[in-house]
Amino acid sequence: MTIKTSAARPGMYVHAVEGGWMASPFWRKHLVLASARDVAKLVEAGIGEIVIDTDKGVGPLAPASAPLSVAAAVETAAPAVTVTSTAPPPRTRRRAASELDRARAVVEQSRAAMLRMFADARMGHAIDHRALAPLVDSITESVARDQRALLTVTRLRSKDEYTWLHSVAVGALLIGFARHLGLPEEEASDLGLAGLLHDIGKMAVPSAVLEKTGSLDPAELAVVRHHPEKGHALLLGGDVPDVVRDVCLHHHERVDGRGYPFGLMGERLSLAARMSAVCDVYDAVTSQRPYKRPWAPGDALARMQSWHGHFDPELLAAFIDHIGIHPPGALVRLRSNRLALVLGTGVDDPTAPPVRAFFDIPTQARLPLTDVATDAAGDPILGSERGAYWFGMSWDRMRTAVLTANSNDASPSARAVGA
Template sequence: PRRRRGYAGECRRAKRAIERTCEAVVDMFDAARLGRAVEVRRMVKLASAIGASIERDSKALINLVRLKEKDEYTYLHSVAVCALMINFARHMGLEPQEVEDLGVAGLLHDVGKVAVSDAILNKPGALSKVEMRSVRSHPVAGHRLLASSPGAPDLALELCLRHHEKIDGSGYPGGLKGDELSLAARMGAICDVYDAVTSNRPYKDAWTPCGALTAMQKWTGHFDPMLLDRFADSLGIFPVGTLVRLSTGELGVVVGSAGDADEDVVVRVFFDCETLSEIEPIDRAIAPAAEHPRIISRDSPNFWRFQDWDVLRVRILASSTASAAVPDPDHPIGPRGADR
């Protein structure tokens, strides 16, 4: 991720871009409820403003849009997925037109939720079978609406229809699996769930970015694992247990997150790359806008020739009691909650 000095300034600009985009998303949902087509051109403009903010500073807007109140979720989630998709697509080196289209797709992906009542979307408890069926109708409903909206990019139709598919074929509406899923669908599934679980919802509190990625990595069959790694890299946030190299010339293991909004990544350093020797473990909090220390890269344990990395990693993670809590991936609210 790119870093610039004016993080605070960009946060102010990003806040305005988020507000403007959120208003447009509210309008879009209102119009959709009346059966009107989506104003695609307005969405393209807003997605490109979000892209410009991410180009100036890749963290400001994404950090801000994660902090939403429970009742803002439906609309701000679209803005968040737009920003995450743009950031992810840029990181993947996709063509500018694809980056823009995927941003627009992020804004439009959940428009089919107008077909689901607010009472169901915001229900604090578990959903009944009938309610779940209603929720699961939103990709097809949204796709139908976008298909009749002039100028909607193909990638937006694709993302709208496929963002709840899973790599093992257990998703909906098509139950597509593996290679049957387009890149856009696989990227969208990751961005959608990441924002869902890192947001406060009526039925669960937000997880930290680090905790969310740690849990998502354990949901075998849900996401494309290679893409999930690329997504983590695009955010500069890594699951607990990841080996990273810091600008201090040290290697460390990610142990959790810290700070007011859990923006900082806590890395337990244990190895000096210059002397090639182990050092006394110490925790460093890496702030999102800091030039130094910062995370340079995810590193391979093989490259550094750590003999038994799994054993060493467990020893490092256990070397202090300060490690942050990780959500339980088996908790039923996790992947199921993300279906909404």
Template sequence: MLKRIDPSQAELGMFIHKLEGPWLKHPFWRTKFVIDDPDTLSDLRDSEIDALIIDVSRGRDVAAHTPTWLASTTPSAPRARFAPKPVRPAPEPSAFNFRSTKPQTTAREFGHAAKIEERGRKIVTQVFIEARLGKSIKANAVEPIIEDIFASIQRNPHAFNGLMRCKQEAECVYRHALACSALMISLARQLKLSPAEIREAGQAGLLFDVGISLLPIDIAEYQDDFRSIPFDILREHTTLGQNFLNASGMSEATALVALHHHERNDGTGYPAGLIGGDIPLLSRMAAVCDAYDEFATKGTDAHPVDPGEVVQRMAQMADKFDPVVFDAFVQCIGVYPIGTFVELRSGLLAMVVDQDVADHSKPKVRTFFSLHLGERVRSEEIDLATSNGQDEIFGLADMSRFEPEDVRELRHRMMNAVMRAA
């Protein structure tokens, strides 16, 4: 039996059948779920949803004093024979609900994102191993991590992606999958896709490289770095991935992303050499996210590539990517993404640790080196958006004075400092 209620009447244990009103007015990408924790309940009550449709045969009923204008949307029917699902106990006050969408500062969300990344890496690792063994993938095996990443990006749009840029991670394939899933979700939100399409984007980002695990090689021979695999072998991962996802019963859209995420807007990509609009939208999005993470993870020389440098490099490859998709991507991560080393007008070198929503050219940074003194300085956090012009970004920092390992360690250490200060 369905009932239409006001969001203020939502209670723990209710089963949401439908959310009435524009999807942009609420933070939920699922439309059918049980209200099983206080944070979700609070989010529902505080949202701008017009009304909730609850299914009292699958969850808790509304209180008896329901106003008459919120009458049932279905004819009266006998009460369900099955008792409502029991209400789960509220979590301990100290526990954090990773499905909550309540806004968090970037610094605080870094800690949550780190735990999500750890759990997600285990799931992705298992999925890729089972694929290698010829076992099919079930959608419900990856849905939990997609939900966690989605919720993290809802709480703060920059933290998860920023964390992935600053982690030192050896398991290249699995880290790449998590990073691309988060980037795809962020980009889908920026493009204002529907909740179902956002979910599809996150799933596609997580799985579009699954074909790598099916290549007739031992990736350990390439130091677990798929980018070192000879191209004539590597290119086969697109077709292998599509065939595998189709055989696993995954959606056609997800399988097509596996096939076409290396297509390029000018027709120079593979495997089909598609051009522009002939490339499915999710595949055009994946091409940008995949290229960004690959460029930012490893450079062509000994020095790691800075995220801000990657954005500039990709901007110079304008003919390779859908211009609308790429512009939306830059809006997501910023002109100077988290983890970018910049030179300030004051002669200080700093790392970007947060974004300003109104102006991505004025992020929050942490200083670490003085060009005038030629030595490291005590780290200080500067919010360039509120510094009243006392300092500003002069350009990307030249980090060649530092050893590559020192740069990686510096980025990792400064991010940990931000997390501890939260």
């Protein structure tokens, strides 16, 4: 049953939300609304409708049809009495703006600016990047307050809004990533601008090709693969920062040289180009597209890690730390200074997946396999680690042993790995 979110109440079993589960502030596919605060979170997230399962939870309230109470009946029967009061009417308290409210305002601000920029590009006009400076500042401030809020709002996109909202999301990801890497604020700002303009060349691609739901034929694929060069040409001249042109031209290159348009590889690609490749792909695969459903963040990062040669592996690891969503199979350090392997995706919170601890860092000793919760009440994840650094050539064998161990063996009394 589909209902308006405003009609939701505690006890309802939410089967789906408008915009997909990634738009939900709870970051999970299904949930029971446990309190009025849970309902308020859905409303504050801008979710207009939800799908509920009345077999698993309560349904909507029926229209009022019960007989009047005694007090109500007396009041109804009594003659009306006019009471004059000199007291001022009560003031309506306004709800304080949440970070999601602020993020929605930034997205609305971006709409006009980005659509105007894209319209200029379609007409072949010069791009005035200075017009985007206020938007870059707003995105930077939003990311500084709460890096997840803006990305949550950009997930609520239709297929017609994908191109410009994708650019806003990539700009936000690049700003947050730059700050995580400790780059100067001016460089972070320029990277944010680069994210906003990285796909400007797609305005030279016919809409029928961009929005095609099936596979592209070779001719269509060739047209799409020219968009970096088209965008770079639009950004020539003027005082556009070099990094903006660099990202526009090279965000589809790969470190193994199998990207486009030039097949550059390794150190021939700038730090900005390698960062943008990660941010661009991550947002693309976790977003609703005309031709595919979004991947869950943890699954997306796991797949990206498996694409050997596509990304700079050290930058991808840093990006995962920045996002805070560690994919299944990743090696992580826990607050207790234990090493653990991620077993799956967190159901309630993708930043707190189940893990299996197996190594104590202070004593450099292997531990009995122990399945651990990583939420705030358990043993939270501090960051990712490299297995080869800790275990050298034996890492692949050890990793396989930990992941394939019987779940009954994963307890405080279980055998140590390799013992």
